[in-house]
Amino acid sequence: MGLICLLLLTVTAAQAQVQAPHSVPRWGMWEAVLKSRRHYLNPFTEVTVTATFFAPSGNRFTVGGFYDGDNVWRVRFMPDEVGRWRWIIRAEPPDENMSASGNFVCTPSRLHGPLRVNPQNPLWFTFADGTPVYLLAFHLWNLDALAEPTLAKTLDFLQAQGFNAIVGPHLFPERTAWAQKADGRPDFERFNLTVWRGLDRALQLAAQRQMVVIPFSIVGGTNGLPKAPADALDLLLRYWVARWQGFWNATFQPTSEWEEGYSLDEILRIGDRLHQLTHGRFLISVHSLRANAEAVQKAAWFGYHTVQDKLNDHNFGKYVWLAELFGRIPKPILAHECLWEGNFYQREAGLDVDNLRKAAWVIALSGGQINYADEVVPPRRWQRLGDVGTTFSELGTAMSPQGLLYPALTHLARFFRALPFWRMTPHPELTSTKVCLAEVGALYAVFVPDGQAVRVTLPVRQFVARWFNPRTGKWHALQQTVSGPLAELTPPDVRDWVLLIKSANRAH
Structure with a gap:
């Protein structure tokens, strides 16, 4: 290896x-x-x-x-x-x-180590050596099954767009962690080495590109995957940790929509067991129907929020609730299943790139980090339930990317990575748009979706304000000096803009 x-x-x-x-x-x-x-x-x-x-x-x-x-x-x-x-x-x-x-x-090495929660500001991730990480993830359903040249090319493409994490795989009834008996039923005493070796290969290729892997469903028990008896489940957890514990870029998320197959006590025990087996050295979360029960969110093993809230209407502003989530349970937030372009639950709203882009900025400036899926079916329609093997999130570069959101996500990631984002937290109360990430007194990033004037509450001293175009990734030439306690600014045009306000002594 x-x-x-x-x-x-x-x-x-x-x-x-x-x-x-x-x-x-x-x-x-x-x-x-x-x-x-x-x-x-x-x-x-x-x-x-x-x-x-x-x-x-x-x-x-x-x-x-x-x-x-x-x-x-x-x-x-x-x-x-x-x-x-x-x-x-x-x-x-x-x-x-x-x-x-x-x-x-x-x-000594140049590796940064596994993903951690920032101990100074738990909204964010760091690597184990303290390097801050702004996650931009991409959803690959068949991460374990893509041919190695295809997977390598896919990861190269995604890396060039600014993605530094992969969510996947979601195993399927015909391709599970378990071996199959002659009659097709799962053999809960043996493992499918083809799947596990495919996962090893995926982790290796991702690690070579400094990309973290966040599994979507390994353990199963939901979405058509078999649920193992208790003893077999423990065998699976031990086998999974044994195979993955050598990879710095591994994280552990056992199953998707756990509420559909497990009780609260069962999922808490699974998380506890993974935490024990990994010695707390790797991040653990679990995918929920929305944002997990409070008992899960508060569990010691639960490293970060995994959110499902599909953009199924032209209601991009709904993601302001992420700021409240962080205020209640301060842990990082991965908007895991929110922006899946072309997804059959999102339909027309999930094909409207303006709607998707605005939602991405509301998520980001409310404290979330994004997992994007390209589920657009060529030439450009939303996915139907019968469509299998027709999208880039399934096939990778065996086909051409179809989504239109890639450039906007690249702009968003570059914007954040140029900031000391790890010092910022959501402050919806400071702006009339209710979408604001700030290091209070020093730095404010505000989303303005519609070209309307925006009001921002500031300390009584001088600040410098600039406008970032989320459609082009360019800064507007206009630069203004403003001061508190209440500044009112108007965007350069009637479309969506991001306002960045810096303390005057940090402006250069």
Whole structure:
């Protein structure tokens, strides 16, 4: 694997042969490869491989290994401290060929580490090294199943548009995490290695492009996917974490619209179990019918809000409720299923690019980060329920992108990434449009949807105001000096604009 460093043979007293890296970059993947000489009727359930890692600081992590076919087991780990680590691998029942110990050196690297919540301002994400992250995600239904050249080309295209996260896959009844029995039913004791290896490939390709992966539905139990019994579900969670815990760009979101298949207690237990298995080192959320029950939102494992609120009418202003959500439960907000251009629930409203663009800015300046899907069916119509394999979000660059919102999202992401956005929070009370993100006293970004004059409450001192065109990504030449307590400004024309107000001593 491309993420794994030079392999070295480590020999224990039992003369077991285990391939493991001698060194690995901080937040890179350490992977040991173990091969047993024994025959197991079901290697997924008859053997448990466990590894313990001892950090230079004295921290200790115990993680599971996983079976990967051909009598091969793997152990993956992501070291987060520079220095020499020790490790011990054991199998239960004991297997002399899968028991070993050794050490490796974790070296400094340019990797930023996994996604975190900003501890200073929980509206935002950072990477583990403290680098702020403004997420712009794209929805790829078949992330695990796209041919590698197609997926690589798709990710390159998306990266060029400013996307730095991928949401997907959503597995399907004919393509689940489980193997299938001869009669077509899921085998809740064995896993579908084609799917899991496809996910490995997707995580690798995304990591090479500095892109985070947010799964849509792995565990299933909703939307036509089988629901595993409790013991099998725990087997699945352990297997999933074992495979993904070495990828810095992994996050964990178990299923879509969990309310359709799980009780509140069940989903809370799933989140708790993932948090335990990952040692709290990766972000966890869960996709809801809207914005999750309060008990889920307040759970210690619940890292960020995952919102579903489709733009099914010409009502782009409705997303101001995201500011209230953050005020009530202060965690980052991913507008996961809101702006899906061409989606069959959004119909004409979801094909109107002006409506979509305005909604994107209301979401963004109310504190949300966007997951966009291109579900437009050529030549340009909204998707019908019978349409399968007809959209860019399903096929990637096996077809041409059809959505028209890409340029506007690129402009939006560049606007935010040029600001100290990580110091800003929603302040709808400060502006007449009710759409304002601000570092109060220093910086204000206000959305004006219709060219009307806007009023902004400011401290009594001088500020500099400029207008950003969300349609072109250009700044208007007009620059004004304003002061509080109430400034009133008129956009350059009757269309939508973004007003940026900076304290005069920060204006340059």
